[in-house]
Amino acid sequence: MREIGRFFSGFANRNGLPVAIYLLVAVSTWIFVLVILPQLTMFDFSFRHNLPPPKIGGPEDVHTLEQYRYFVMGNEITGGGVNTLDIAVLFKTLVAAVFVTIIDLAICYPVAYLLAQSSEGSAKRLLVLALIVPFWVNEILRAFAFRILFGATGVINGAGMQLGLWDAPIDFIGGNVALYAGLAYAYILLMIFPLYNAIESLDRNQIEAARDMGASWAQVHRRVVIPYAKPGIASGSTMVFMLTAGALAAPQILGGPSSLWFTQIIYQWFNSGGNWPRGSAYAVILLAICIMFVLLIMRVFKVSIGEIGR
Amino acid sequence: MTKDITLDHVSVSFGDYTAVDDAHLTIAGGEFFSFLGPSGCGKTTLLRCISGFQEPSWGEVRIGGKNMAGVGPNKRPTALIFQNLALFPLMSVADNIAFPLEVRGIDRKARRKRADELLELIALPGQGDKKVGELSGGQKQRVAIARALAVEPDILLLDEPLSALDLKLRQHMRRELRAIQQQVGLTFIYITHDQGEALTMSDRVAVMSRGKVEQVADPRTVYDQPASSFVASFVGENNALPGKVLESGDGRMVIDIGLAAPVTVAAGKGRGRKLKVGEACHVFVRPESVAINGDGDINRFNATVIREEFEGQVRHLIVKSGETELRVTQVGYGNGASGTGASVAMSFAPELAVPLPIGHLASA
Ligand SMILES: Nc1ncnc2c1ncn2[C@@H]1O[C@H](COP(=O)(O)OP(=O)(O)OP(=O)(O)O)[C@@H](O)[C@H]1O
Numbered sequence: 001m002r003e004i005g006r007f008f009s010g011f012a013n014r015n016g017l018p019v020a021i022y023l024l025v026a027v028s029t030w031i032f033v034l035v036i037l038p039q040l041t042m043f044d045f046s047f048r049h050n051l052p053p054p055k056i057g058g059p060e061d062v063h064t065l066e067q068y069r070y071f072v073m074g075n076e077i078t079g080g081g082v083n084t085l086d087i088a089v090l091f092k093t094l095v096a097a098v099f100v101t102i103i104d105l106a107i108c109y110p111v112a113y114l115l116a117q118s119s120e121g122s123a124k125r126l127l128v129l130a131l132i133v134p135f136w137v138n139e140i141l142r143a144f145a146f147r148i149l150f151g152a153t154g155v156i157n158g159a160g161m162q163l164g165l166w167d168a169p170i171d172f173i174g175g176n177v178a179l180y181a182g183l184a185y186a187y188i189l190l191m192i193f194p195l196y197n198a199i200e201s202l203d204r205n206q207i208e209a210a211r212d213m214g215a216s217w218a219q220v221h222r223r224v225v226i227p228y229a230k231p232g233i234a235s236g237s238t239m240v241f242m243l244t245a246g247a248l249a250a251p252q253i254l255g256g257p258s259s260l261w262f263t264q265i266i267y268q269w270f271n272s273g274g275n276w277p278r279g280s281a282y283a284v285i286l287l288a289i290c291i292m293f294v295l296l297i298m299r300v301f302k303v304s305i306g307e308i309g310r
Numbered sequence: 311m312t313k314d315i316t317l318d319h320v321s322v323s324f325g326d327y328t329a330v331d332d333a334h335l336t337i338a339g340g341e342f343f344s345f346l347g348p349s350g351c352g353k354t355t356l357l358r359c360i361s362g363f364q365e366p367s368w369g370e371v372r373i374g375g376k377n378m379a380g381v382g383p384n385k386r387p388t389a390l391i392f393q394n395l396a397l398f399p400l401m402s403v404a405d406n407i408a409f410p411l412e413v414r415g416i417d418r419k420a421r422r423k424r425a426d427e428l429l430e431l432i433a434l435p436g437q438g439d440k441k442v443g444e445l446s447g448g449q450k451q452r453v454a455i456a457r458a459l460a461v462e463p464d465i466l467l468l469d470e471p472l473s474a475l476d477l478k479l480r481q482h483m484r485r486e487l488r489a490i491q492q493q494v495g496l497t498f499i500y501i502t503h504d505q506g507e508a509l510t511m512s513d514r515v516a517v518m519s520r521g522k523v524e525q526v527a528d529p530r531t532v533y534d535q536p537a538s539s540f541v542a543s544f545v546g547e548n549n550a551l552p553g554k555v556l557e558s559g560d561g562r563m564v565i566d567i568g569l570a571a572p573v574t575v576a577a578g579k580g581r582g583r584k585l586k587v588g589e590a591c592h593v594f595v596r597p598e599s600v601a602i603n604g605d606g607d608i609n610r611f612n613a614t615v616i617r618e619e620f621e622g623q624v625r626h627l628i629v630k631s632g633e634t635e636l637r638v639t640q641v642g643y644g645n646g647a648s649g650t651g652a653s654v655a656m657s658f659a660p661e662l663a664v665p666l667p668i669g670h671l672a673s674a
């Protein structure tokens with residue numbers, strides 16, 4: 001807090017009081033009205049009963065852990081005992097998000113490395129542009145395009161069968177290949193740029209020094225580049241993981257008939273289920289579990305939260 | 311065991327630009343060999359050819375008689391110390407030093423032992439657990455040397471390793487580097503644009519300019535018998551006096567350099583080049599080779615002191631005779647003659663003047 005105060009007075013001195021006040025108002029509006037307030041409302045919602053509108057604010061409108069209990073224990077209809085169904089979906093969602101994060105990391109690390117360390121000037125700008133421009137296409141359109149691409153009569157099955165690699169159409173949608181591909185593609189930029197920024201500031205001479213001392217390329221990456229890029233890897237992975245776990249459109253459109261994403265359950269509670277408190281509770285659970293998971297992983301890899309901000 | 315390094319007509323081009331132009335020389339195993347030249351003359355590029363980061367555009371590099379074309383930097387018996395050292399900031403000092411051993415799969419204990427030995431050698435015992443960032447400039451320097459020595463390379467390549475240090479530390483490190491070299495008996499190939507460094511440490515020096523190797527010789531020869539006007543003007547201070555040959559024959563040349571009378575210089579005999587009558591040339595006379603109020607008869611001329619620069623143990627006089635300006639250095643107070651405007655008699659021995667054909671000079 002003291003630091004923020006110091007920053008503010010310094011900023012006011014340099015840019016004048018009106019600009020500083022504008023900054024203060026804009027940032028606090030953003031944080032309080034657009035971030036904290038809605039989240040708090042949701043949080044409060046998640047501790048209430050699902051009441052019909054007339055009863056809201058009435059004597060029955062009290063705080064309760066019912067919605068959380070439901071997530072853990074289910075109810076009579078689901079057979080009592082543990083709510084294995086929803087817990088399994090949450091677990092599957094997390095595993096899938098980890099999987100997508102790893103795919104993105106595997107794809108983006110080499111690209112970011114080459115972009116940062118070898119190509120030069122104009123070629124680099126062109127490459128970056130080629131990465132960004134496809135993301136002007138909106139998410140829904142992209143998801144449907146992937147559906148067509150991976151469909152039974154899609155380009156991939158068509159080409160594969162033409163070349164004689166397989167003879168009956170492969171069910172990429174049912175096997176969730178399309179979903180993983182779609183999700184991995186959707187957040188690729190969020191992985192590339194933090195990696196690129198981290199690797200770009202690495203002194204080329206360090207890589208050459210390691211080479212000169214006999215390190216193979218694998219050793220150069222393992223001992224020099226990756227430790228240096230760790231904050232970038234952490235921030236990219238966190239973003240991709242969080243956004244994948246919270247994605248809705250891609251699982252909705254590209255998911256196979258048997259696959260259910262945890263966000264889809266949340267959506268159902270809000271939408272067709274008409275139970276906002278339960279939807280809120282599920283959303284809070286997703287957020288809390290994701291944050292805990294990320295913190296755990298960061299502890300395992302010895303990254304501090306401050307490094308991610310770099 | 312020690313391996314000679316041969317540069318066989320090595321050239322390197324970047325597009326139209328020739329960074330190294332036909333370097334042809336052999337460095338003996340165990341030698342302390344320096345490349346000396348101004349910034350941008352291609353020293354680093356040449357060193358990268360030896361270490362394997364740069365393939366020559368023409369010619370070949372041989373180490374111990376083996377052609378190095380296609381041999382990667384990690385497969386050559388060379389260790390390079392970078393201009394900015396390139397220590398690994400995230401590793402401890404000991405891990406830095408042991409890195410070459412680590413990548414060769416040597417176990418932790420043996421690595422630690424070797425690192426401790428090397429820390430002993432570079433006079434930093436017991437500092438292995440420090441972070442690189444906690445070291446001073448000179449200490450980092452020594453760690454970089456220890457890291458390069460860890461796997462006992464045959465050849466150590468050093469790219470201006472002392473340029474970031476202050477004067478005192480630099481002089482100290484010069485002695486230390488030389489001592490380490492004699493202790494471990496490796497070939498050192500040393501790059502510098504600092505002639506003092508090259509002359510004090512090296513067995514032999516290659517002077518480079520604009521991508522070309524102008525002279526390869528021991529420091530004394532480079533200083534006393536420069537092979538080209540660039541070498542004469544770059545190494546040490548020198549008066550470059552443009553002139554024209556009037557007479558040339560039996561060991562003597564008479565050259566008009568704009569003084570009241572033409573001067574006589576020794577021709578050939580290692581010092582300078584024998585030139586033809588009528589040829590334009592430069593006569594190089596070192597500031598310390600000019601005697602003030604001496605008793606020499608030959609090449610005697612009168613001059614006026616126009617400026618004096620006091621530098622502690624030596625004193626520089628800038629004198630003018632006719633249209634010719636000369637820089638003269640005296641130890642202590644020399645033969646009196648002082649004060650701006652004083653008139654002095656100067657002379658220099660014919661053997662101390664070096665006549666060379668016109669060529670490009672080092673820019674001041
Ligand atoms: N990869 C490259 N591409 C194009 N030109 C280059 C490249 N590397 C070096 N050069 C050019 O070659 C010339 C010699 O460079 P080099 O680094 O060998 O100089 P140097 O003698 O080491 O200079 P310094 O003392 O400043 O380090 C320079 O003009 C430089 O611009």
Ligand SMILES: [Mg+2]
Nearest residue numbers: 353354393469
């Ligand atoms: Mg250089």
